Amino acid sequence: MEGAAGSLPRVAVLGAGHVGPVVARLAIRSGHEVAIATSGDPADLALITELLIPGAEPRRAADAVADADIVVLAIPLHRFLKVDPEPFSCKLVIDAMNYWPASDGLLEAFEHGSAGSSEIVADRLAGSAVVKALNHIGYHELEENALPPGSPGRRATGVAGDDPEAVAAVAELVDRIGYDAVRLTSLSDGQVLQPGGPVFGLVLTRPEFERAIGAEPVTAGPALLGGALSGQGA
Numbered sequence: 720m721e722g723a724a725g726s727l728p729r730v731a732v733l734g735a736g737h738v739g740p741v742v743a744r745l746a747i748r749s750g751h752e753v754a755i756a757t758s759g760d761p762a763d764l765a766l767i768t769e770l771l772i773p774g775a776e777p778r779r780a781a782d783a784v785a786d787a788d789i790v791v792l793a794i795p796l797h798r799f800l801k802v803d804p805e806p807f808s809c810k811l812v813i814d815a816m817n818y819w820p821a822s823d824g825l826l827e828a829f830e831h832g833s834a835g836s837s838e839i840v841a842d843r844l845a846g847s848a849v850v851k852a853l854n855h856i857g858y859h860e861l862e863e864n865a866l867p868p869g870s871p872g873r874r875a876t877g878v879a880g881d882d883p884e885a886v887a888a889v890a891e892l893v894d895r896i897g898y899d900a901v902r903l904t905s906l907s908d909g910q911v912l913q914p915g916g917p918v919f920g921l922v923l924t925r926p927e928f929e930r931a932i933g934a935e936p937v938t939a940g941p942a943l944l945g946g947a948l949s950g951q952g953a
């Protein structure tokens with residue numbers, strides 16, 4: 720992994736459950752400054768951070784978000800619906816959340832209609848650039864399969880968003896933390912990454928990933944995929 724602390728985007732991870740600490744560890748390992756937060760007092764996170772996420776700074780969520788270049792939402796979706804959107808204004812936000820009725824309960828907004836869950840998240844965070852990423856691989860696998868760029872058999876993960884610059888920045892982060900980024904040019908196309916979609920729960924190489932989502936294989940450079948995915952939502 721490359722990068723030196725201080726020269727890379729500062730990352731705030733909201734959520735210190737299953738997936739938050741994994742994302743935080745991978746980002747620290749690749750040279751990012753990382754703050755981690757729950758909805759509570761950061762003092763309550765100090766010991767777990769020291770033991771499980773050494774190098775991360777436990778902070779109050781609002782402070783972590785305020786100082787971050789990239790915010791990772793690794794909290795249950797039903798909890799997100801109670802979060803004040805204001806501090807996220809103008810931030811680059813990675814939506815790593817999934818709508819999971821077994822733990823979220825039935826959420827009307829996510830049950831009906833053709834919008835992907837990240838489109839609904841983005842509507843709530845108007846003024847932020849929301850990118851869907853890091854949601855479709857289980858937390859154990861996410862950590863175990865991370866490999867440096869160019870490694871044989873490196874796995875891929877999808878990065879979907881409406882703002883090309885935001886997608887590019889998240890693709891770079893994803894690449895640094897251990898995955899080939901398969902870019903999807905809209906949040907709507909990111910529905911292929913959701914539960915029930917063709918790559919959800921799978922850890923695939925880039926060619927396997929592209930085949931699974933029905934995209935043309937890319938022979939050089941990062942994938943930039945778009946309209947081919949329309950209508951393939953979960």
Ligand SMILES: NC(=O)c1ccc[n+]([C@@H]2O[C@H](COP(=O)([O-])OP(=O)(O)OC[C@H]3O[C@@H](n4cnc5c(N)ncnc54)[C@H](OP(=O)(O)O)[C@@H]3O)[C@@H](O)[C@H]2O)c1
Pocket residue numbers: 733734735736737738739756757758759780792793794795796798799802815816817818819853854855856857858859
């Ligand atoms: N588990 C996986 O393998 C996996 C993989 C990819 C994506 N995801 C998705 O990621 C999300 C989180 O999953 P998880 O399994 O990590 O959940 P989890 O184990 O239940 O952890 C949730 C964490 O979010 C924190 N939290 C809740 N509300 C918060 C708020 N407003 N601000 C800051 N932190 C808050 C909780 O702490 P407090 O309650 O103390 O605030 C807790 O630390 C879900 O949407 C899930 O679908 C999960």
